[in-house]
Amino acid sequence: xxxxxxxxxxxxxxxxxxxxxxALLVCEHASRFIxxxxxxxxLTATAALSxxxxxxxxxxxxxxxxxxxxxxxxxxxxxxxVYDCNRPPDAKGAIPSRSEAFEVPGNSELTTExxxxxxxxxxxxxxxxxxxxLDARPTPPVLITIHSFTPVYHGRRRDVELGILHDADDRxxxxxxxxxxxxxxxxxxxxxxxxADGVTHTLREHGLKRGLPNVMIEIRNDLLDSPxxxxxxxxxxxxxxxxxxxxxVPQEVQT
Amino acid sequence: xxxxxxxxxxxxxxxxxxxxxxALLVCEHASRFIxxxxxxxxLTATAALSxxxxxxxxxxxxxxxxxxxxxxxxxxxxxxxVYDCNRPPDAKGAIPSRSEAFEVPGNSELTTExxxxxxxxxxxxxxxxxxxxLDARPTPPVLITIHSFTPVYHGRRRDVELGILHDADDRxxxxxxxxxxxxxxxxxxxxxxxxADGVTHTLREHGLKRGLPNVMIEIRNDLLDSPxxxxxxxxxxxxxxxxxxxxxVPQEVQT
Numbered sequence: 361x362x363x364x365x366x367x368x369x370x371x372x373x374x375x376x377x378x379x380x381x382x383a384l385l386v387c388e389h390a391s392r393f394i395x396x397x398x399x400x401x402x403l404t405a406t407a408a409l410s411x412x413x414x415x416x417x418x419x420x421x422x423x424x425x426x427x428x429x430x431x432x433x434x435x436x437x438x439x440x441x442v443y444d445c446n447r448p449p450d451a452k453g454a455i456p457s458r459s460e461a462f463e464v465p466g467n468s469e470l471t472t473e474x475x476x477x478x479x480x481x482x483x484x485x486x487x488x489x490x491x492x493x494l495d496a497r498p499t500p501p502v503l504i505t506i507h508s509f510t511p512v513y514h515g516r517r518r519d520v521e522l523g524i525l526h527d528a529d530d531r532x533x534x535x536x537x538x539x540x541x542x543x544x545x546x547x548x549x550x551x552x553x554x555x556a557d558g559v560t561h562t563l564r565e566h567g568l569k570r571g572l573p574n575v576m577i578e579i580r581n582d583l584l585d586s587p588x589x590x591x592x593x594x595x596x597x598x599x600x601x602x603x604x605x606x607x608x609v610p611q612e613v614q615t
Numbered sequence: 616x617x618x619x620x621x622x623x624x625x626x627x628x629x630x631x632x633x634x635x636x637x638a639l640l641v642c643e644h645a646s647r648f649i650x651x652x653x654x655x656x657x658l659t660a661t662a663a664l665s666x667x668x669x670x671x672x673x674x675x676x677x678x679x680x681x682x683x684x685x686x687x688x689x690x691x692x693x694x695x696x697v698y699d700c701n702r703p704p705d706a707k708g709a710i711p712s713r714s715e716a717f718e719v720p721g722n723s724e725l726t727t728e729x730x731x732x733x734x735x736x737x738x739x740x741x742x743x744x745x746x747x748x749l750d751a752r753p754t755p756p757v758l759i760t761i762h763s764f765t766p767v768y769h770g771r772r773r774d775v776e777l778g779i780l781h782d783a784d785d786r787x788x789x790x791x792x793x794x795x796x797x798x799x800x801x802x803x804x805x806x807x808x809x810x811a812d813g814v815t816h817t818l819r820e821h822g823l824k825r826g827l828p829n830v831m832i833e834i835r836n837d838l839l840d841s842p843x844x845x846x847x848x849x850x851x852x853x854x855x856x857x858x859x860x861x862x863x864v865p866q867e868v869q870t
Contacts, residue, residue, distance in 0.1 A: 367850030378633035393842035595622030
């Protein structure tokens with residue numbers, strides 16, 4: 361029996377693949393869907409709805425940005441508690457048995473076969489789809505990953521509203537940071553996480569290895585918890601991203 | 616002052632406009648967003664979250680179908696309580712002052728100028744975008760509108776799960792009805808609404824006038840209220856729609 365039945369497949373989707381912008385949006389934590397075969401991973405209802413299961417609002421924001429920029433978007437269709445597509449298979453957090461305050465009973469004591477099945481059915485198809493989508497772009501794009509974070513983590517309030525994260529290549533992050541300066545958003549570089557926390561797997565695998573400019577965006581999720589919030593953040597972020605893309609891929613280079 | 620400020624604009628979006636399928640998806644009731652200038656229309660919190668404000672789950676389903684079929688999608692970004700884009704400006708329900716159980720204080724006693732502004736800033740841009748998206752299709756597409764309905768209406772339970780609605784042209788509806796027969800869904804033609812209820816404005820304006828095959832889909836919204844529901848309904852509907860499109864637009868006609 362596959363983890364995802366035919367009606368639940370595929371594990372990932374690429375949207376607007378013929379979008380004109382020389383950019384690719386990625387949302388690894390777009391879904392809180394748990395395949396029926398996994399019996400909700402034994403989660404409490406609270407945990408299954410929480411930021412532990414997905415990045416609240418990130419999917420809606422990514423889809424809006426896809427429309428505003430006319431960029432393609434690759435997104436996961438499965439909860440990160442089943443497999444976190446922004447983690448390599450050997451990372452401890454790839455299939456977490458605990459996430460912040462929440463236990464994940466369905467992930468404890470997995471056999472090697474069960475772990476491999478998650479990798480083969482979720483991580484591998486996501487990676488292949490992302491690679492194929494990048495291969496098909498006519499111009500080398502700017503890689504932009506869209507995330508959200510919880511306003512309170514382990515009891516501590518987070519003041520930053522927009523986090524701009526980079527790995528070894530900080531070109532896109534520096535330009536975006538400058539573009540964000542007039543937005544009124546409390547913006548910070550490499551907060552609330554940084555590459556040292558192991559959160560830049562997609563940037564490394566698909567940005568650095570291809571030499572593409574790349575950046576990870578983290579929005580505090582209380583800014584994305586209503587249609588008004590999604591609309592407002594789209595209106596603020598789209599011009600910043602547009603400016604970043606234009607500076608990194610001048611018009612005359614675009615095909 | 617415009618109704619939608621620059622950060623909140625535009626009123627509608629066309630996604631995946633270069634999608635390959637000879638179909639166009641439309642979701643007129645995709646959003647429960649109310650522009651800040653309208654002060655939540657005086658709605659209670661319950662009303663603002665309810666099916667009165669939008670078609671619960673329809674946007675997520677439409678986006679999933681867009682990906683599954685590789686079809687373009689035109690969606691509204693504003694609540695139907697601000698302006699219902701599936702109603703002509705002279706319809707009573709275009710800017711309702713009451714919706715099922717809910718009063719809409721912000722819509723009562725509107726001046727002609729206020730009504731005109733809603734038409735000009737929401738209805739007209741939506742119509743123009745839909746027309747332009749149809750104009751740009753290389754092959755005459757099948758027009759498919761995606762809606763959801765509440766399981767209980769005026770105290771009465773509704774048993775139908777999938778409603779297939781048509782106006783004067785029933786070609787797509789008949790084929791889809793046949794395709795739905797093996798799905799296990801309780802399916803009915805012209806339920807829980809029909810053209811007589813004034814719900815086929817988009818089909819008439821953009822389907823009949825152009826001679827395009829067209830159909831309106833209504834899903835009971837308790838089937839769309841979770842990621843599992845959206846995933847499952849996408850898995851069931853995508854092959855039915857695919858079969859319908861293929862029968863109406865044979866491969867050799869597609870460019």
